Amino acid sequence: MTTTPQAVRRQSPPTAPAFPRSGPAAPMLPSPEPVRLLDEAGNRLPSDYPEPPAETLRELYRRMVVGRRFDLQSTALTKQGRLAVYPSARGQEACQIAGVMAVRPTDWVFPTYRESMALVARGIDPVEALTLLRGDWHCGYDPAARRTAPQCTPLATQTVHAAGLAYGEAYQGRDTVALVFIGDGATSEGDFHEGVNFAAVFRAPVVFFIQNNRYAISVPLSRQTAAPSLAYKGIGYGVASEQVDGNDPVAVLAVLTRAVEQARAGNGPFLVEAHTYRVEPHTNADDASRYRSMDEVEAWLGRDPIARLEAYLRGAGRLDDDAVEAVRTEAEAYADDLRARMSAEPVVDPLSLFDHVYATPTPQLLEQREQVRAELAAEGGEA
Amino acid sequence: MTTTPQAVRRQSPPTAPAFPRSGPAAPMLPSPEPVRLLDEAGNRLPSDYPEPPAETLRELYRRMVVGRRFDLQSTALTKQGRLAVYPSARGQEACQIAGVMAVRPTDWVFPTYRESMALVARGIDPVEALTLLRGDWHCGYDPAARRTAPQCTPLATQTVHAAGLAYGEAYQGRDTVALVFIGDGATSEGDFHEGVNFAAVFRAPVVFFIQNNRYAISVPLSRQTAAPSLAYKGIGYGVASEQVDGNDPVAVLAVLTRAVEQARAGNGPFLVEAHTYRVEPHTNADDASRYRSMDEVEAWLGRDPIARLEAYLRGAGRLDDDAVEAVRTEAEAYADDLRARMSAEPVVDPLSLFDHVYATPTPQLLEQREQVRAELAAEGGEA
Amino acid sequence: MATVTMAKALNAALRDALATDERVVVFGEDVGRLGGVFRITDGLQTEFGEQRCFDTPLAEAGIVGFAVGMAMSGLRPVVEMQFDAFAYPAFEQITSHVAKLRNRTRGGLSAPIVIRVPYAGGIGGVEHHCDSSEAYYVHTPGLKVVTPATVEDAYALLRAAIADPDPVVFLEPKKLYFASAEAALPVTAPGFGRAVVRRPGRDATLVTYGASVPVALEAAEAGRDEGWDLEVVDLRTLVPFDDETVTASVRRTGRCVVVQEASGFAGVGAEIAARVQERCFHSLHAPVLRVAGLDIPYPPPKLEHVHLPGVDRILDAVARLQWDDQPDPKWVAA
Amino acid sequence: MATVTMAKALNAALRDALATDERVVVFGEDVGRLGGVFRITDGLQTEFGEQRCFDTPLAEAGIVGFAVGMAMSGLRPVVEMQFDAFAYPAFEQITSHVAKLRNRTRGGLSAPIVIRVPYAGGIGGVEHHCDSSEAYYVHTPGLKVVTPATVEDAYALLRAAIADPDPVVFLEPKKLYFASAEAALPVTAPGFGRAVVRRPGRDATLVTYGASVPVALEAAEAGRDEGWDLEVVDLRTLVPFDDETVTASVRRTGRCVVVQEASGFAGVGAEIAARVQERCFHSLHAPVLRVAGLDIPYPPPKLEHVHLPGVDRILDAVARLQWDDQPDPKWVAA
C-alpha cells in the first residue's frame, strides 16, 4: 500500500455539453465511399489525405512481404502438426502492417487471434508470437515490455480493455494511444458497444480499427449489420470515423495515421473500418467451400494489397527489381529461420501450471501441486 | 413433440445488400432538432408529421391526467408503507401514455420498472401493476393475455426479447409490432446494441422508444454518451430514427405512430428518442438533492406535458372546463379506488414458491417444499 | 444398428425435432451453411430452409435474448453457443431471464429453450475453448442441465430437452463428438432426472457425467487388475438430480469417488459428495473423494493432460478409500 | 472506539486506500456525486476529486473491462457493481479476463482489481436485487472471493483486497450495511485465507460466512437453551479457503452444519461439506448438514423470510445431527 513512484498527473474527465444538443452530426460521418489513395492497379488517386513519406511506404512494403511469408509459413506449420491451429491473415497485409506502423512502440496494441502477422511486424519474435497457437502457453511474449496485449479470443472484449488502458495512461500523464484490432463479426458483440462508448465518454485516445474481411467464420457481413458501413456506427457515440479500402496499403496507413494523431491530440477515440477480405479459410481447420465460392475468393486475390503497393512504388520509381529481390530474400530467410526454430519441441514444465494462478499459490493449489508432483515422480521422474 | 396448431407462415429473413454499399446515410439520420408539434405554451407548430385526430388527443389527455394521478397515489402509497418502492414517471406522462396509445392491444409492449403508468394506461389493473412494487410477486398481471412483458429490471435486456418476439410473430405470419421502453442510461448496456442490431438484421418490427429523462439514477446523460443525440445511434444499425420533444404529447404520439406504422409495414425497426425529464427522484428511496438542483427541476416542471396539451386542446376548442373537470373527477375516483384496494393486505401462500420454478417441481424441490410445509405446520398451522 | 458418432446422433435429434415440431427453430453462430464448427447442424438449413435454421449476428446475449422473445411468441428455439466460454456473454440473459421467466410470471410465460453448449476439453483447444462451465448453470434455479455421455443418450436427451417445457442447458462433451457407437436411431431413453449404472460393481461407486464417463469406465476396467470391482454411475442430468440411483449404489458399495473434469472447488462434484455423505453416512467406509480438474484456468494444449482426471488419478483416489480400515473404522482424528 | 456501521467502515476503507495509494481509483454507477445507492462511496468524490472517484456509463462489462485496461496501465481500480444480479453482464469480463490475466501472461500482466458487489437479501428488495452469487465466483480459478461479516472485517478485508496483487470479488452483505458495532478504525485483521472462530463451542460447528454469520451466532445462542454448545466459524475469505481452522473445529466438535443464504444446490456450502467430510471423516458423528436458501429464484419481499436460513432451520439441522446415536453410530442404511 505504497504510493506509486511515477508522477501522476491527472486529467479531468471532460464532461459532455448540455442537452438537448444540436450537434454537428454530419461532420462525424465517414466519407460516403471508402478512402483510396491507390486504385487497384496501383495508380495514385487524388485524396485529402496526405501520402505517407516514401521511406515509410517502402518499409510498409517490406513488412508486408515478410508478413505474408510468415503467414504462409505458419499455415505450412499447421500441416506439419507444429501448430495447433492458425488463423491466417493472408490478403489482409495492408491492415496488419499499416496498423502497427501507424503507432509508436510506446503505444499499446490490442490484437486478436487474427493478428499474428501484426505481432511480428511489431517486432515480436515469431516463435513467441506463435506460442499460443502452438499450444505451449496462452501468450508467448511479454505484453508489458512489448506494450501489446495478449491476443484476445473472446470477441470484442479487448475494446473495453483498450479504452481503460488509454484512459489510464492519459490519467497518468502519458500520451499513449491504444490501437485495437477487431473483426467485422465482433462489432455485433455488446462489448464493442461498451468499449467504444467508454472511450468516447472519457475521450480516451483509442483507435478502433475494424478489419471488415466480410466473414465471421462462415457468416457474411449481411448477417452482422444492416448499416451502410460499420464506420457509420461512430456517430452514435460521438466518435469520428472513417472507412477505407483495406487493400490499399497507402490509404490504410494514411487514414490510421490521421486517426492516431487525432486520438493523441486529445480529440477522443476514432473508428476506422477497412474493407478487406479473408482470403484463407477462418483457420486451417475451417472448410470455406461450404459457404463461399472460389470465384469470390479469386476476385479478391486480384485485389492483392502487396501487388498494388509494389506497382505504385515501382511506377513512382521508388522500388526496383533489386529492392524487390532483397525483400523477397529477407522474407525467405525469415521463414527458414522460423521453420527451423519451430521444429524444436519445447519442454513445458507441468508444475508451472500452478505458478501464475495467483501471485502466491493458495494452500489448496500447493496441495494440488504436490499431488501432481508426486504423480509425475511415480510416472518415472518427469518432475 | 406435436406440431403447433396455428398456421405457420414463415417469412424469409431478408438479406442485406452486397458490400461495399454506398448507402443513403443521411436520410437515416433523425431530424437535427427534436420534433415538436406544440410549443411550450401549447401553440401548434408546423411539422411534417400529421397531427393525430382530435378524439385521440382528448383520450391522450384523459389518460395522462389519470396516469399522473395514479403516479401520485403510488408515491403516496410508499409513504404509507404499502409499496416496497416506487419509481415515479411524473413529468414523463407524454411518453408513458403516447407510448401505449401508439400500439394496438394485439401488439406487445416491453416495459421497465419505470412504466407502471404505461401499464395502467394499457388497461392493466393498477393493483396488478403494482404487485411487483408491493412485494407480493415479481409480476402481477398475465403477460400473455395482456401482451405485455413483465416489467424488466436488468437494464436493456428487454430490447433483445422484443426483437425475438417481433421476429417470432412475423415468422408466424402475424403483424404484431413490439414497442420497447428503455431509459437513456440503459442505452449504454451491450444488450441495447445487440437488441437493436438483431432487430435490424432480421428486420423485426420493433420500435425502440428511449425515454431520455436525462438521468440514470444520479448519472447525467453526459456520462452515457458523447453523441449529439441518442437517436443518432440508429444509422449505425441501418435503423431509421427520430428524436422528439418528450414533453410534447402530440409530437410523441405523432412520431411513435409513424414509427409503429413503418415497423408494421415491414420496413424494419425504428428508434425514437424522446427528450424528457424525470421530475421525481429515481425512486422514493433516492435523494435527488445530492446530484441536481431544484432550479433544474423547476425549469422542467414548467414544461409540463399535461398543461401543454390542455392549453392546446382548449385553444383549439376541443376541451372545455366541464371536460377537464370530468377527467379530474375520474382521476380522483381512480385514485380512491386504488388506495382502498391497496389497503388490503394480500395473503401470499409460502408454498407457492415451489410452483413455478419448473413446469413440474423436481424431486429436490418437493423435498424442500415438504420441509417448509412441516416448518409452517410446526409454527402453528400457517400452511 | 449402425455405427454413429455422437455428432451425428445430435444432428439426427435436431433433424427429427425440426421435422416433428414446426415450432422448433435452430439458430446461432455458423449453424447455417457451415453446419456449425462441429457440424452438429450439418445439412439442417438445406433440408428445412433458412427460416428454421439460421445464422445470427455474432452476439451471444443477443442469441439467448432473441430466443427468449421467440419463445414468448410460441416457438421452441434451440440455440448453439459456439464454445463454453463464449456462452459467458449470455450469462445475464441466462440467469436473470431464461432461468426465471416462468417463475417471475407464475407460469404465465415460459422459456422452453435449449441452449446447446459444446463444453470441456481434451481436444487440444486453445484458451477459452475448453471450459467446463456446468457448475454455473446447475447452481441457477430454473435451469435444467443435461450432459450425455453416450451416442444414444445424445440423441434421446436432446430430443427430450427440446420437448421439455423448461429451459435446458445442454452440455455436449466436445471430446466425445467423434466417438462412435452402435446405435439404432431414433431411440428413447429414461427421461430427465434418471441416472444410469453404466457398469455394475460391488466395491466402490464412481459417480460421474458427460466427458468423464468413458474415463471412469476405463478406470473401472483397469481397477479390476488391482482387485476392485467398481460401479460407474452416469448422472445424465445434473438438474434434476437422481438421488435415488446414486444413493442406492453408494449404500450398496459403501465407497464413493466423484469424477469430473471441471475444476474441483465448488464444482458439481462438491454437491454430489455433499449429498452422498448426507444420505449415505452410515454406509460409508471412507469419505467421499473427488477427482476433478485442478483449480487453475484451463491449461494450454500441451499441458491439458496434467489437468484432466485420468485413469491413474481415479485409481489413486480409489486406493485412498481406506480399504484396510474395513470393516470397522474408528472415529480417529486423522 | 466509536459505533460504526459496516457501510461507514467500508467507506473509511476506501477513503484510507485513496489517501494512501495514488494508484487507487474508484468508479462505477452512481458512486460519484450520489456516493453510491448504499452510500459506500459517500464523500469520496468531494474529497479526492472527479478523477479518483467517478461515474461511468451504465454498463457493467464496460466497467470491469475498463478496470482491466486501467490495471494494465498500472492503476488499482476498485469498481462497484450496483447489485449482485447486475454484475452478471460483466461475467465474461470477470471469468475470461479478470480471473485469467495473470495466468495467461505468466505474470506479465495482472489485474489487481477489486470488484465490490453488494449481495444477498433480507432487505425487502425486488427481484434481481438479492442474489447470492458467490458460487459463480469461487468456482472461477484466479479470483479471490471475500465477504466480511463484521464492521471491523469490512474495513480490514477491504483494505487487504485493495492491497492484494490479485483480483478480488468483494461481496458486501447488504443487510449488514447498516448494522453497527464498536470499532476503532483503522484496524487490521488476519489476512486472506484466515477464518475465525466467532464463538467457541464444544458440541457442533456451524461453518458460515457473510450475511449468515449473525444468524448462526443467534442460533448458537438459542441453541444453548436446547443444551447445545455450538461453535461458529466465520470463513471471511471463501478463496483462499481456510481448511485449517474449519478442520480443527470440526475434529474437535465432531459435528458440522454449514449455513449459507445462497441456494443450496452446488453452492459454496456443498464445497464446505465435501471438504469437511473428506478431512474429518473419522471425527464425524453425523453427516455434515447444510442449511441454505431454497433452490428457487430469490422470492419477492413478502416471502423472503421463507427462503432465508433462520435460527429455527439451523437448530432443526443441529437436532438432526444424530445425538442419540453417539458415541458409536453403526453403518446402517438409513
Ligand SMILES: Cc1ncc(C[n+]2csc(CCOP(=O)(O)OP(=O)(O)O)c2C)c(N)n1
Ligand atoms: C464471444 C465469442 N463468441 C464466439 C467466438 C468464436 N469465434 C472465434 S472467431 C469468430 C469469428 C469472428 O469474426 P470476425 O470478428 O469478423 O473476425 P475474423 O475472424 O474475420 O478476423 C467466432 C465466432 C469467440 N471467439 N468469442
Ligand SMILES: Cc1ncc(C[n+]2csc(CCOP(=O)(O)OP(=O)(O)O)c2C)c(N)n1
Ligand atoms: C444491468 C443493470 N445494471 C444496473 C441496474 C441498477 N439500476 C436500476 S435503474 C438504473 C438507472 C437506469 O437509468 P435509465 O436507463 O436512464 O432509466 P430511468 O431510471 O431514468 O428511467 C440503474 C443503474 C440495473 N437495474 N440493471
Ligand SMILES: [Mg+2]
Ligand atoms: Mg471477419
Ligand SMILES: [Mg+2]
Ligand atoms: Mg434515465
